[in-house]
Amino acid sequence: MGDNIRVLVATNTFPSEARPGDTPSIKDQVDDLMRLGVSVEILYIDSRRKINYLVGALKLFSLSFTPKKYDLIHAFYGHTGVLAKLQKKYPVIVTFLGSDLLGKKDSRIGRLAARMADGVIVMTEEMKKASTRQDARVIPFGANAAIFKPYSAPQARSELGLAQGKKLVLFPWDPARPVKRYQLAQEAVATLRAAYDVELLTIHNKAREIIAKYMSACDAMILTSSHEGSPLAVREALACHLPVVSVDVGDVRTIVESAGGGYIASEKASDLAEKISRVFEQPGAFFKDSSKVHNSGDSARDVLSFYKQIIMAKKR
Structure with a gap:
């Protein structure tokens, strides 16, 4: 089902043993995509230190000069999306999570990332309007049904x-x-x-x-x-x-x-x-x-469909 699609996920938030609450929905989506046959690598840019953005930018920029390894880059949050567009080899999909389009602090960078991206994923119609991208796909994260279920x-x-x-x-x-x-x-x-x-x-x-x-x-x-x-x-x-x-x-x-x-x-x-x-x-x-109630598997299937659409558009 994944058609051997290779994806680099670039994100400035990802759960760890020390910080399990750092957007675990991203990990859910990665895991679900891998179950669907997508090959995924993670580039984690720890946002707690600004120097990490520079390191991440250099890693992404260098992809323009290395042999082809991926079919696309999927960036989470607007800041990461801008960095992902520093390379010119791969199409970039950016998923926006809320404050990066709707908040006062980050919305300017978010709108820039939305303009630059080859594909845009948002959580709501309100965010789609804020992105100014009529072709943005509304694909909200879903609950992990293996964890969140009725219990006594x-x-x-x-x-x-x-x-x-x-x-x-x-x-x-x-x-x-x-x-x-x-x-x-x-x-x-x-x-x-x-x-x-x-x-x-x-x-x-x-x-x-x-x-x-x-x-x-x-x-x-x-x-x-x-x-x-x-x-x-x-x-x-x-x-x-x-x-x-x-x-x-x-x-x-x-x-x-x-x-x-x-x-x-x-x-x-x-x-x-x-x-x-x-x-x-x-x-x-x-x-x-x-x-x-929307679950994480539903979201992953919609994201995979969007991957295929963006990859096909890039080949034309």
Whole structure:
């Protein structure tokens, strides 16, 4: 199925044993593509040190002067996409994940990368519009179905050492990131304490098996970001049958409503609290059609189809 396609994946984020939360969806996609018969090599540019971008740029530029080894380069994030275009031998597909097109800090470089790329993948229609590429493909990451699946809530709480009788609301992101607006989540849960014994659980940069267990243990997940592309944690929560209460951001409304897995709220703490209260009061009312939750294998098949399209276009 992969037609012996050879791909160099260039990325400035990739999970490791020390940092398992560094965009594991990229590793999922690589693994799924390899299962489909694609040969993949990884060029990891550690973004925590700026000198690594220079080293990565030199490695990519040097590909113009070495024997042909790949059919294309697949770059993740706008910064990496610009570097990938320093070489002239291979077509470049850039996958944008959200802030690199929608954020204030990185969107200028992201739009430059989108103009330069031979192919563009985005997570949402909003990102497609921001990229200014009418030919961009909307291929959001999917949940890893082998990890994120329904599991006994009492058992998960027991294994994690969590109280059985308390209402638990999950916030699976770094609270220090301003875009996630953790304070709004805190305010919403504080409002709920007038009626419930409730706790806001914050967890990030943990192995996904641990995150999946927390998703099974909790009563609801809250998302309060100022902007998002297609937040994978929402799909992962829905795959675990954890109801999601979110502000209307990215493609969350479409994901949640298609799976029947929660509520969309306004950006007021009181409305978020009211929607979470509804979840607490009717726990069996969700997931009538959870088969609509997109998984990582679906995404990989769409990406492989796009690879073939770009390679054929380059040969013409």
